[in-house]
Amino acid sequence: MYPTEAILTENLTKIFNSRNGSVTALADINLSVKDGEFLCIVGPSGCGKTTFLRILAGLEKQTSGRVYMRSKNPEKPLTSMVFQGDSVFPWMTVTENVAYGLRIKGVPVKERRETAARYLKMMGLSKFAHAFPYQLSGGMKQRINVARAFVSDPEILLMDEPFGALDEQNRLILQQELLKIWEGSGKTSLFITHSIDEALILGDRVMVMTAHPGKIKAIVDVNIERPRDILSLRSSPRFAALYRDIWHLLQEEVMKASARELAI
Numbered sequence: 001m002y003p004t005e006a007i008l009t010e011n012l013t014k015i016f017n018s019r020n021g022s023v024t025a026l027a028d029i030n031l032s033v034k035d036g037e038f039l040c041i042v043g044p045s046g047c048g049k050t051t052f053l054r055i056l057a058g059l060e061k062q063t064s065g066r067v068y069m070r071s072k073n074p075e076k077p078l079t080s081m082v083f084q085g086d087s088v089f090p091w092m093t094v095t096e097n098v099a100y101g102l103r104i105k106g107v108p109v110k111e112r113r114e115t116a117a118r119y120l121k122m123m124g125l126s127k128f129a130h131a132f133p134y135q136l137s138g139g140m141k142q143r144i145n146v147a148r149a150f151v152s153d154p155e156i157l158l159m160d161e162p163f164g165a166l167d168e169q170n171r172l173i174l175q176q177e178l179l180k181i182w183e184g185s186g187k188t189s190l191f192i193t194h195s196i197d198e199a200l201i202l203g204d205r206v207m208v209m210t211a212h213p214g215k216i217k218a219i220v221d222v223n224i225e226r227p228r229d230i231l232s233l234r235s236s237p238r239f240a241a242l243y244r245d246i247w248h249l250l251q252e253e254v255m256k257a258s259a260r261e262l263a264i
């Protein structure tokens with residue numbers, strides 16, 4: 001029978017072959033993600049998080065194993081990915097950047113301006129609609145990336161550490177905005193982060209990966225009600241307990257990854 005989950009992976013494995021030998025980036029990933037779920041992924045550097053998202057986005061092919069991704073609406077793109085760091089087009093205005101996916105789809109200009117304006121408002125970018133990226137801060141550019149992903153209205157959002165390069169204050173603001181926009185959309189979302197705080201603020205579940213080769217070490221249920229208020233959430237006893245649990249799971253993996261880096 002065809003699975004009913006939004007995403008299902010079976011024994012997903014990825015081996016990169018290069019002149020210096022082969023690297024097993026992912027080994028036997030068995031994961032199921034429910035429709036409308038927000039899953040955060042944490043794990044030490046180099047454990048295969050980006051590779052996993054790239055396979056789901058169709059940018060990389062697995063070496064073995066299977067991936068099922070359920071499309072409910074063939075009119076919509078299945079996935080949209082927000083990459084690490086700055087990926088805006090410098091020659092386009094903020095509106096043109098945000099509406100880019102709609103232009104590619106051939107959406108008429110009036111409709112794409114209206115849709116872009118709606119998301120610019122949600123992401124606090126309306127004042128900068130006609131600005132160029134060089135006139136904006138890093139935080140503003142990441143808002144463009146997030147708005148662009150939502151505007152294309154995919155069934156599944158794949159976000160690879162989108163706030164990793166931001167300072168603490170901008171990160172908090174963007175987390176708040178992402179929560180608001182996501183809670184209104186109910187889109188199945190996968191979000192890579194190095195921050196346990198961020199994973200708990202955003203996620204329904206947190207997948208903890210092992211150091212190289214990347215496997216699933218544990219999946220932790222966050223079970224904190226929505227809509228979420230970041231400040232009260234961070235001071236709750238449940239948040240502190242989950243933080244401790246995830247850190248205990250991660251600590252050993254981070255140390256293994258550091259030892260491996262020193263040995264290379």
Ligand SMILES: Nc1ncnc2c1ncn2[C@@H]1O[C@H](COP(=O)(O)OP(=O)(O)OP(=O)(O)O)[C@@H](O)[C@H]1O
Nearest residue numbers: 016017018023025044045046047048049050051052
């Ligand atoms: N194109 C490639 N060719 C060869 N090896 C690769 C390639 N892409 C990734 N790797 C290797 O696969 C492993 C997993 O890389 P990946 O970027 O997925 O990890 P990550 O968990 O996202 O890391 P980080 O947290 O530092 O972003 C690493 O050992 C990396 O060097």
